[in-house]
Amino acid sequence: MVNRTSYQTVFLFRFFLKRERVKLLIWILSFLIMTLSVAIAFTGLYQNEQERAAMAETMQNPAMAALVGQGYGLDNYTDGAMLAHQMLLMTAVVVAIMNIILVVNLTRGDEEEGMLEMIRALPIGRLAPTHAVVLVIGCTNIALAGVIAAGLSLLNIASIDVLGSLLYGSVLGATGLFFASVTLLFAQLANNTRASLMLSFIVLGIAYFVRAIGDAGNNTISWFSPLGLVLGAEVFVNNYWWPILFTLFLSGCLYAVALYLNFTRDMGVGFLPSRIGKQHASRWLQSPLGLALRLQRLPLICWVIGMFVIGASYGSVLGDLDTFFQQNEVLKQMLASDQDEAITEQFLSMLMVIMAIIATVPVVMTLMKVKSEEKKQRIEHLLARAVSRTKLLGSYVVIAFGTSVVMLLVAVSGLASTGLAVLAIDTTFATLVQAMLVYLPALWVMIGLSVLLVGVAPKVTALSWFYILFTFVVVYLGQLLDFPTWMASLSPFAHIPELPMEMLRYKPLIVLTMLAVGLTFIGFLTMNKRDVNR
Amino acid sequence: MTIMKVSNLRKDFGAFTALDGVDIEVKQGEVYGFIGPNGAGKSTTIRILLGLLQATSGEVKIFGKNAWTDAVAIHKRLAYVPGDVNLWPNLTGGEVIDIFLRMRGKTIDREKRDALIKKFDFDPTKKCRTYSKGNRQKVALIAAFAADADLYILDEPTSGLDPLMERVFQSCVEEAKQAGASIFLSSHILSEVEQLCDRVGIIRQGKIIETGTLAELRYLTSTQLMVETKQLLTNLATYPGIHDIDQEGNVSRFKVDSDQLDAVMQHVSSFGITKLESMPPTLEDLFIRHYEKTGDDGGER
Numbered sequence: 050m051v052n053r054t055s056y057q058t059v060f061l062f063r064f065f066l067k068r069e070r071v072k073l074l075i076w077i078l079s080f081l082i083m084t085l086s087v088a089i090a091f092t093g094l095y096q097n098e099q100e101r102a103a104m105a106e107t108m109q110n111p112a113m114a115a116l117v118g119q120g121y122g123l124d125n126y127t128d129g130a131m132l133a134h135q136m137l138l139m140t141a142v143v144v145a146i147m148n149i150i151l152v153v154n155l156t157r158g159d160e161e162e163g164m165l166e167m168i169r170a171l172p173i174g175r176l177a178p179t180h181a182v183v184l185v186i187g188c189t190n191i192a193l194a195g196v197i198a199a200g201l202s203l204l205n206i207a208s209i210d211v212l213g214s215l216l217y218g219s220v221l222g223a224t225g226l227f228f229a230s231v232t233l234l235f236a237q238l239a240n241n242t243r244a245s246l247m248l249s250f251i252v253l254g255i256a257y258f259v260r261a262i263g264d265a266g267n268n269t270i271s272w273f274s275p276l277g278l279v280l281g282a283e284v285f286v287n288n289y290w291w292p293i294l295f296t297l298f299l300s301g302c303l304y305a306v307a308l309y310l311n312f313t314r315d316m317g318v319g320f321l322p323s324r325i326g327k328q329h330a331s332r333w334l335q336s337p338l339g340l341a342l343r344l345q346r347l348p349l350i351c352w353v354i355g356m357f358v359i360g361a362s363y364g365s366v367l368g369d370l371d372t373f374f375q376q377n378e379v380l381k382q383m384l385a386s387d388q389d390e391a392i393t394e395q396f397l398s399m400l401m402v403i404m405a406i407i408a409t410v411p412v413v414m415t416l417m418k419v420k421s422e423e424k425k426q427r428i429e430h431l432l433a434r435a436v437s438r439t440k441l442l443g444s445y446v447v448i449a450f451g452t453s454v455v456m457l458l459v460a461v462s463g464l465a466s467t468g469l470a471v472l473a474i475d476t477t478f479a480t481l482v483q484a485m486l487v488y489l490p491a492l493w494v495m496i497g498l499s500v501l502l503v504g505v506a507p508k509v510t511a512l513s514w515f516y517i518l519f520t521f522v523v524v525y526l527g528q529l530l531d532f533p534t535w536m537a538s539l540s541p542f543a544h545i546p547e548l549p550m551e552m553l554r555y556k557p558l559i560v561l562t563m564l565a566v567g568l569t570f571i572g573f574l575t576m577n578k579r580d581v582n583r
Numbered sequence: 584m585t586i587m588k589v590s591n592l593r594k595d596f597g598a599f600t601a602l603d604g605v606d607i608e609v610k611q612g613e614v615y616g617f618i619g620p621n622g623a624g625k626s627t628t629i630r631i632l633l634g635l636l637q638a639t640s641g642e643v644k645i646f647g648k649n650a651w652t653d654a655v656a657i658h659k660r661l662a663y664v665p666g667d668v669n670l671w672p673n674l675t676g677g678e679v680i681d682i683f684l685r686m687r688g689k690t691i692d693r694e695k696r697d698a699l700i701k702k703f704d705f706d707p708t709k710k711c712r713t714y715s716k717g718n719r720q721k722v723a724l725i726a727a728f729a730a731d732a733d734l735y736i737l738d739e740p741t742s743g744l745d746p747l748m749e750r751v752f753q754s755c756v757e758e759a760k761q762a763g764a765s766i767f768l769s770s771h772i773l774s775e776v777e778q779l780c781d782r783v784g785i786i787r788q789g790k791i792i793e794t795g796t797l798a799e800l801r802y803l804t805s806t807q808l809m810v811e812t813k814q815l816l817t818n819l820a821t822y823p824g825i826h827d828i829d830q831e832g833n834v835s836r837f838k839v840d841s842d843q844l845d846a847v848m849q850h851v852s853s854f855g856i857t858k859l860e861s862m863p864p865t866l867e868d869l870f871i872r873h874y875e876k877t878g879d880d881g882g883e884r
């Protein structure tokens with residue numbers, strides 16, 4: 050006789066795997082393709098030791114460490130060391146994001162949609178669904194680690210050896226498992242899907258920025274971040290395995306706690322308290338705009354705080370950066386295409402574009418809410434009353450627009466709060482604000498695209514996320530690799546003048562704004578013409 | 584006066600035809616029952632009435648206006664209760680009721696709202712996440728009946744209500760009718776609409792197969808009877824309009840058409856009735872009778 054609580058785990062495992070197989074396959078293949086293509090590109094880009102050493106010089110500064118993680122083996126910057134330094138952290142973060150989304154969907158998501166209720170009514174053990182989810186996630190991460198390890202070792206690059214490749218994959222897998230456990234825990238603690246999603250992302254954000262601050266200055270701090278911990282494996286340089294084992298141990302502990310909570314928890318509730326509510330709707334809640342705002346209040350507040358913290362973290366390394374550059378002649382020659390331009394400005398510009406891309410996430414999120422409201426058949430409540438589709442969609446667009454402005458302002462304020470005082474170059478707050486706000490038209494294009502998708506193809510609104518990811522990859526890797534220009538120019542962010550490094554040009558801003566308006570307009574037009582589906 | 588007129592309505596979802604030439608007419612002050620089995624196209628029709636779906640062809644007029652192009656104007660005078668009430672988990676029932684009322688573009692009649700909340704025995708301070716199906720349906724019903732509309736469109740509004748609440752619901756419908764409003768009520772339970780509706784339309788596989796007052800449709804309906812008589816019941820089969828006779832000693836079970844009920848009962852009572860049970864006709868009976876009458880087999884499309 051099988052253990053009661055886990056009865057039918059295998060059956061559920063197969064069921065989940067079948068349901069998610071396409072998604073999982075796409076994720077794993079994307080990771081594989083990205084990792085391998087970068088590894089190949091590196092060998093092509095830097096063919097000799099001098100070039101690599103020069104690259105090491107540019108990477109060896111606090112700002113870069115904050116962004117991509119501390120470098121190991123910079124004195125012998127092999128292709129492997131370069132790959133681990135410049136790609137591993139970013140890939141690990143995306144792996145964590147994948148795990149968080151997968152776990153939330155499979156646990157609280159199913160629970161909230163009533164799927165779990167049906168499953169639990171079958172002769173299936175109490176913990177079987179949770180065990181099955183963990184098995185799926187476990188297999189996914191192991192497969193990911195294995196595929197990446199195999200792919201990298203098959204490239205036959207001298208410095209990318211089998212053992213290192215295995216560790217590289219394991220770092221990704223272990224990070225994935227850790228964040229899967231964190232999410233599983235929050236799926237028990239929080240009392241709804243979105244809260245558990247948000248709390249997990251907050252942990253990921255904290256992990257990233259604790260590591261950033263540590264990597265930029267005091268390296269001890271980095272060990273307290275799970276991301277800092279896994280990077281401590283020093284892949285392709287020293288190949289330490291203990292950080293992986295320790296991370297797996299921590300994940301196991303978190304999993305045990307989550308399992309215990311899952312066992313004692315009632316279905317559909319969490320451990321964090323929910324308050325008694327109001328009997329009447331406040332005045333501002335009684336308009337479509339107020340309602341839409343209220344539905345996203347909590348995530349938006351979290352994002353405002355998050356953007357400030359991101360800005361402040363980046364700002365805090367700017368001072369270190371400047372002193373560093375003063376002492377580094379080689380670097381000056383390497384980086385600056387125009388010798389007289391301050392390198393700090395170039396980094397400042399890069400920070401701006403990265404923060405702008407991060408800020409598109411909450412902006413697009415507000416528009417994705419329309420789609421999820423439609424899917425849950427809740428926009429019908431409004432549309433069946435005296436609310437037109439234009440007004441309904443319009444209120445979300447207004448929020449997205451407001452969010453775009455607020456997020457950029459908050460981010461640059463965060464940057465200024467820690468960075469302005471320590472910046473050696475002559476910069477005013479107004480210059481920084483201007484350098485940040487020039488990205489607004491690019492954000493608006495993302496708004497326009499999302500509105501267009503909501504109107505034309507509500508089933509594939511997720512394309513917006515892929516576009517953001519694409520933009521990020523192009524901008525992030527575009528700095529490291531020689532991407533063809535046409536590829537970068539597919540992203541609106543590439544057309545924005547990079548202040549303060551470049552001069553302000555109005556033409557691209559106007560063109561992008563017009564494009565945004567046009568896309569939005571078509572979105573509204575089609576929204577008014579299509580069926581509201583379930 | 585005609586409040587709502589649907590003519591030759593057709594709706595295709597890709598290759599699948601959900602509605603095929605539907606005609607409906609609802610007059611002022613009338614309760615119209617829209618009956619059909621699962622998947623017949625009731626909700627689809629209602630979603631077209633509300634301008635959520637666009638008709639493939641045909642015309643839908645409510646208050647003389649086009650349901651697709653003039654949706655907002657129509658909705659100012661209309662109240663709707665969906666079949667599946669999905670609410671925002673983070674808002675309370677009270678908040679949602681207020682939102683629903685305000686979204687009609689009018690001020691809230693607090694007195695009426697609070698009276699209905701009491702009548703439906705509903706706790707508006709809880710988060711919607713915690714409400715049962717019946718309670719979620721109450722939110723939609725309270726918001727609808729507190730709205731003072733000219734047309735109520737109700738999609739299986741009582742599927743989650745207990746019998747007590749169903750009674751409250753029926754009294755709300757009566758009140759609205761007294762006030763001169765029209766009600767369009769969809770259901771798959773014949774007996775439920777029977778008590779409330781002036782006229783019914785019966786839809787099956789996207790086609791209206793019968794429409795008229797219940798009295799007009801009587802010939803279609805048959806009552807299931809179970810009688811126990813002192814003497815052995817004979818000669819039943821000689822009466823017209825009797826079907827499915829099943830006799831076991833003194834106990835007889837059979838179905839009899841409504842228009843033949845009187846004659847049959849007189850015959851039966853002459854044998855001395857000791858026990859009598861009658862079951863109202865079900866939708867299924869109605870379909871069977873319909874297809875017997877028209878000679879159609881009623882099979883799947």
Ligand SMILES: Nc1ncnc2c1ncn2[C@@H]1O[C@H](COP(=O)(O)OP(=O)(O)OP(=O)(O)O)[C@@H](O)[C@H]1O
Nearest residue numbers: 582596601619620621622623624625626627628771
């Ligand atoms: N968006 C859609 N795409 C494809 N088919 C659909 C869509 N919506 C409804 N249908 C189909 O149209 C038919 C009518 O569905 P509808 O929801 O109107 O039935 P109903 O009469 O309300 O049934 P129920 O009593 O179960 O509520 C069904 O066969 C359904 O599968």
Ligand SMILES: [Mg+2]
Nearest residue numbers: 625626666738
């Ligand atoms: Mg229905």
